[in-house]
Amino acid sequence: MTVLEAVRPPTNDTEERLLDAALSLFAEKGYEAASVREIIEATGVTRPVLYYYCSSKEDLFKRLVHWKHDEAYRNLGKLISETKGCAPRLRAILRGSFEFCATDPRVPRLMFQTHFGPTIPGIADFLTEIASLRFSIIQQVIQDGLDAGELTGGDAAALSLIFCCIMDQHINILSRLPKPRKRLTPELADSLVDVFLFGVGSDGVGSDGVGSDKAGSRKRRQPSLPPFAAGP
Amino acid sequence: MTVLEAVRPPTNDTEERLLDAALSLFAEKGYEAASVREIIEATGVTRPVLYYYCSSKEDLFKRLVHWKHDEAYRNLGKLISETKGCAPRLRAILRGSFEFCATDPRVPRLMFQTHFGPTIPGIADFLTEIASLRFSIIQQVIQDGLDAGELTGGDAAALSLIFCCIMDQHINILSRLPKPRKRLTPELADSLVDVFLFGVGSDGVGSDGVGSDKAGSRKRRQPSLPPFAAGP
DNA sequence: TGAAACCTAACGACCGTTAGGTAGGTATAC
DNA sequence: GTATACCTACCTAACGGTCGTTAGGTTTCA
Numbered sequence: 001m002t003v004l005e006a007v008r009p010p011t012n013d014t015e016e017r018l019l020d021a022a023l024s025l026f027a028e029k030g031y032e033a034a035s036v037r038e039i040i041e042a043t044g045v046t047r048p049v050l051y052y053y054c055s056s057k058e059d060l061f062k063r064l065v066h067w068k069h070d071e072a073y074r075n076l077g078k079l080i081s082e083t084k085g086c087a088p089r090l091r092a093i094l095r096g097s098f099e100f101c102a103t104d105p106r107v108p109r110l111m112f113q114t115h116f117g118p119t120i121p122g123i124a125d126f127l128t129e130i131a132s133l134r135f136s137i138i139q140q141v142i143q144d145g146l147d148a149g150e151l152t153g154g155d156a157a158a159l160s161l162i163f164c165c166i167m168d169q170h171i172n173i174l175s176r177l178p179k180p181r182k183r184l185t186p187e188l189a190d191s192l193v194d195v196f197l198f199g200v201g202s203d204g205v206g207s208d209g210v211g212s213d214k215a216g217s218r219k220r221r222q223p224s225l226p227p228f229a230a231g232p
Numbered sequence: 233m234t235v236l237e238a239v240r241p242p243t244n245d246t247e248e249r250l251l252d253a254a255l256s257l258f259a260e261k262g263y264e265a266a267s268v269r270e271i272i273e274a275t276g277v278t279r280p281v282l283y284y285y286c287s288s289k290e291d292l293f294k295r296l297v298h299w300k301h302d303e304a305y306r307n308l309g310k311l312i313s314e315t316k317g318c319a320p321r322l323r324a325i326l327r328g329s330f331e332f333c334a335t336d337p338r339v340p341r342l343m344f345q346t347h348f349g350p351t352i353p354g355i356a357d358f359l360t361e362i363a364s365l366r367f368s369i370i371q372q373v374i375q376d377g378l379d380a381g382e383l384t385g386g387d388a389a390a391l392s393l394i395f396c397c398i399m400d401q402h403i404n405i406l407s408r409l410p411k412p413r414k415r416l417t418p419e420l421a422d423s424l425v426d427v428f429l430f431g432v433g434s435d436g437v438g439s440d441g442v443g444s445d446k447a448g449s450r451k452r453r454q455p456s457l458p459p460f461a462a463g464p
Numbered sequence: 465t466g467a468a469a470c471c472t473a474a475c476g477a478c479c480g481t482t483a484g485g486t487a488g489g490t491a492t493a494c
Numbered sequence: 495g496t497a498t499a500c501c502t503a504c505c506t507a508a509c510g511g512t513c514g515t516t517a518g519g520t521t522t523c524a
Contacts, residue, residue, distance in 0.1 A: 014469085030351070031350070036513080047514090048471070051514095057514065112348060118265055153432040154458070161402070165402060202382055202383060228390040246503080268481085466524095473516100477512105480511090489502085492497105
């Protein structure tokens with residue numbers, strides 16, 4: 001049986017404030033370093049209140065991740081069902097994910113921090129399952145693209161991994177910087193899909209350096225990435 | 233002044249065993265969760281021995297990261313100086329990094345885990361500086377490629393970010409799976425550079441889906457990624 | 465009247481760190 | 495030649511602090 005079973009969303013106001021404070025603190029300091037004491041202090045309640053709503057710190061964390069994941073998951077499914085064709089779907093996924101993450105950067109911080117951060121016993125498997133569920137959505141889109149002849153170069157898993165690398169790492173890095181909304185733009189999303197599809201090598205550049213490709217005139221779409229200002 | 237000043241490498245046998253045990257435990261459980269007690273137990277010494285060689289847990293961690301980073305940094309510089317041209321250099325960097333990380337997967341796990349994991353006060357700045365030092369090496373190679381007309385599509389920083397996304401995330405993910413040596417292969421490295429340069433879109437696929445690119449016959453190099461088997 | 469929502473006050477376990485002591489080697493003074 | 499001083503390399507035993515968790519009592523409101 002899967003670990004991703006129905007999890008009751010927060011009903012009570014206190015409960016939702018607890019989960020929101022937990023989101024802030026887990027995203028900022030990580031699961032281990034964010035203490036139950038800090039979470040209840042930020043909420044303005046006492047410790048037994050937390051244990052009234054959640055059975056443990058681990059349960060609190062899982063509820064939180066589940067809650068936010070379900071939002072993202074539904075969002076992704078909706079975007080895909082509303083779009084046809086591989087490239088437009090990839091664009092929709094990237095735009096939608098950027099939008100979702102820019103709206104509340106705590107969410108991607110929490111997700112990537114716990115998934116790529118230190119292994120937490122009792123939570124690692126749960127996070128792996130969450131991640132592979134999302135991966136399989138991308139993989140299906142890519143597989144369709146391969147079947148339709150729109151993509152080439154490898155199997156669906158390998159291509160999906162590359163796409164996720166580009167998408168996730170941009171979200172991961174840019175959502176940590178100030179003003180993520182100014183960075184995770186639709187323009188960047190579209191450009192990244194172009195890079196995925198067409199690469200950044202100049203026309204006429206072959207595999208071994210300048211001008212070694214003698215295949216003749218090529219006129220492929222060139223990505224046009226917005227400048228990346230690393231400053232604050 | 234930089235935080236990256238000269239750090240004495242381990243001289244004593246006990247000291248090196250301490251650092252090695254620390255590498256294993258920090259890489260596996262993260263900085264916070266790996267306790268001083270576990271590290272000295274794995275080494276087979278008592279706690280004051282650790283404090284004899286290192287002034288604190290934080291110092292131990294920094295010494296360790298510095299030690300391994302210096303290795304990787306020198307390795308990268310050597311590879312670049314031995315190669316000419318942007319694409320061959322990118323290939324050399326990716327091959328070399330895969331080789332380095334496959335040799336001791338604990339190193340990338342430690343690096344990515346602490347860099348993308350929860351923020352650790354007193355260590356975050358140190359890690360950021362380490363990371364940006366490496367990023368600037370890649371960026372210089374990419375800038376040379378732009379200047380030589382081998383690359384296009386954006387500024388050096390934006391392109392470097394994409395390259396690092398692909399490289400780092402593959403290392404990050406594949407070095408966590410069993411038998412990283414079988415996964416971080418030179419063939420995969422070369423294919424990933426091809427994807428970076430040429431993309432994975434089929435010839436004739438434009439920006440809006442199948443067959444919308446009317447630019448005529450194109451004959452560009454197609455990457456050929458090895459299959460990605462997610463299983464154990 | 466009783467269930468839901470919350471409180472005070474403590475539990476034991478583990479954390480990083482250190483005070484203070486010792487065994488054994490080696491350089492120096494007489 | 496040997497006594498003294500000093501060094502490195504380690505030890506035992508404890509320090510104060512924070513952690514997640516809970517037993518048991520109180521308020522509030524239907």
